[in-house]
Amino acid sequence: MSSFICQRQSLTFRARSYMAFAFAPQPPIEDWLADLDATLERSRGFFAGHPVVLDLSSARLSPPAAAQLVSELEARNIRVLGIEGVEAIAGEAKLPPLLRGGRGAQDIELPEPAAAAAPGPTLKKSEPASLMIDSPVRSGQSVVFIDGDVTILGSVGSGAEIIAGGSIHIYGTLRGLAMAGAAGNPRARIFCHRFEGELLAIGSHYKTADEIEDSLRRGPTQAWLDGNTLKISAMN
């Protein structure tokens, strides 16, 4: 009986670490928010549903100002998981918890739509959402574009990944992984000129290279969703 109680008392909690985006606002905060808005304009939905940590080490905000900043971010659909870079925030129970001991990971490159580089003043609204990449995507690189289609003129290396809200078009060889319809579009497809990839996914349906017929390898291939089945076939 007593041993039973003992066991109950030794309940353990496990610590886990996760990757989160770290935002480090620079004063003046209004300008920083404007920059953020410009970034969001180019890649809408990029931070939606992702954990974000607010690093206040360089902003030095008062607790009410920090609370204001958190609500500004929430208004932009960005939910703050925790705050770091300050010793303590007194008296603001509404703020997310303080985090310590964060370790840096590699910088995340936001997808830059080709249109962002061209100073076209009037194109803004009517432009279809697509991202064109005219260089090879190398192993370890990740292209994330939730807004629409991604077109790659070069090859996608083994260990590289392309994640698109819409369809993915690869005019070189796909050796890495491609995930289309990542925002839930079941009509998204993947097309590649030569398939040697590691994984194909549309929405939450995926197939690893092992599950894909060998006869499709090295040929032009497309993948689409037929109901709940991921179909992959040669394009001839």
Add this chain to the structure above:
Amino acid sequence: MSEGKSARVLVVTSGKGGVGKTTSTAAMGAALAHLGEKVVVVDFDVGLRNLDLVLGAERRVVFDLINVINGVAKLQQALIRDKRLENLYLLPASQTRDKDALSEEGVAKVIAELRTKFDWIVCDSPAGIERGATLAMRHADAAIIVTNPEVSSVRDSDRIIGLLDSKTERAERGECVDKHLLITRYHPWRAARGEMLSIEDVLEILSIPLLGIIPESEEVLRASNVGSPVTVNAALSAPARAYFDATRRLKGEQIPMQIPNESRGIFNKLFGRKAA
């Protein structure tokens, strides 16, 4: 010394270990010096230095790169002049420290000072993609990506090329690091039997210009063991000639690329000689 000329910083890198970065740094550094260039080879493999051994300078190391970065020694005190080639210098790495001892500002300062003294600054990168490797490539104008014709080496090289396009000073200025592919440890007969990736496959995957193909050879190992670059120790051997050709291409000369002979070619030569 070399005023008027513009110094070039070259990083020899690969991602994967054991593919021949240090051997290639020594061989091509010596070849450049032999061709009249003033060269320093810099070992960035702090904690696991090897370049001093391959150059046969290990018994003359007093100060090293970390000492210069920390201000313990002047650059001039740490540079070791090669005994065979008067244009070739070594800046050794520290064996007792680790890569955290490399500071970004310190490396920038040393490279800037080397630029005023040498025509070529050849940085021998450690394996991996961490601090040592990223600092070795940080200031590069050009990169030699050393690759063996096998899948893991090729994928690691692909990763490194991505880093050269994003983490270097040039990339951050919106410029490009010149990238050259050096395929090492190439076995003609194995390639012919399909046991390793073909040159075409490697080029197709990495899509950067080919600088040279170094055949697998005992001469390379022999040279390392006696502490001499293969381009000095066995200058007429097949790997040394391939390194010399690659070095000339690096300098901008047009030299036709030779894929090392297939086995049949070699046998024919041997038989031909025996018959004569």
